[in-house]
Amino acid sequence: MKDLMDDGLVRAIGICDVDGALLEELLRQRRRPHIIQNWMDPFHQDREVRRRCREEGIQYQAYSSLGSQWVHFRGYGSNNPVLEHPVLREIAALRQRTVPQVVLNWAVVHHGAAVIPASTSAERQRSNLDSFGFELSLAEVARIDSLDGILDAAVDAVFDNMGRPQHHVLHSEL
Known part of the structure; x- marks a missing residue:
């Protein structure tokens, strides 16, 4: 990598x-x-890494901003906690926006993250691009910020079901 950078073939x-x-x-x-x-x-919210990136002038780019990590890798199945959380739904309803628009606005405008929301739907792509034509209040941003870690504290319990496979149960305060 050093040679590639020294030769100017890699700049970033x-x-x-x-x-x-x-x-x-x-x-x-x-x-x-x-x-x-x-x-x-x-x-x-990855606050510490975001803080260090900001201090060092490194762009922070967020992936899975709309909750796909919870669905695909954290045991939530089709129940996406980001899209279904009452605080996020309430803010979206008050702003006459969608939850994804509120979350993208929160991440980009209020926390300086670049985001990469993935969608094959042209309608969702257009909706995602419309995430910046409104302003969240400081109180709304604080409410979203206060959600950090509430799902990370989930309890992972294993029960032995007398011959059946083990089941993992995740609990959260939704």
């Missing part, structure tokens, strides 16, 4: 799934990253 480095320790290691390198891509949504 981007890295994903970076925790605080890895970010500190990367910051000690001669060639520092230009962009860090990490999971960020209202329940998993």
Whole structure:
């Protein structure tokens, strides 16, 4: 990589799934990253990595901002907690917007994250682009900010069902 950068063939480095320790290691390198891509949504806000990126002039890019991590990898099935949470639904209704529009506005406008919401639906793509034509109040931003970690504290319990496979139960305060 050093040779490619020295030869001008690579001008910027981007890295994903970076925790605080890895970010500190990367910051000690001669060639520092230009962009860090990490999971960020209202329940998993990645505050420390975002803070360090901001201090170091590194662009923070959020993936799974609309909750797909909870659905695909955290055991929530089709019950996306980001799209279904009452606080987010209430703010969206008051603003006459969708929950995705509120969440994207919160992430980009109020926290400076670049976002990459994925959709194959042209209607959803247009809706996502319409996420910036309104202003969330500071109180609304604070309400969304207060959701950080409420799902991370889920309890993982294993029950033995007398010969059946084990079942994992996730509990959260939705």
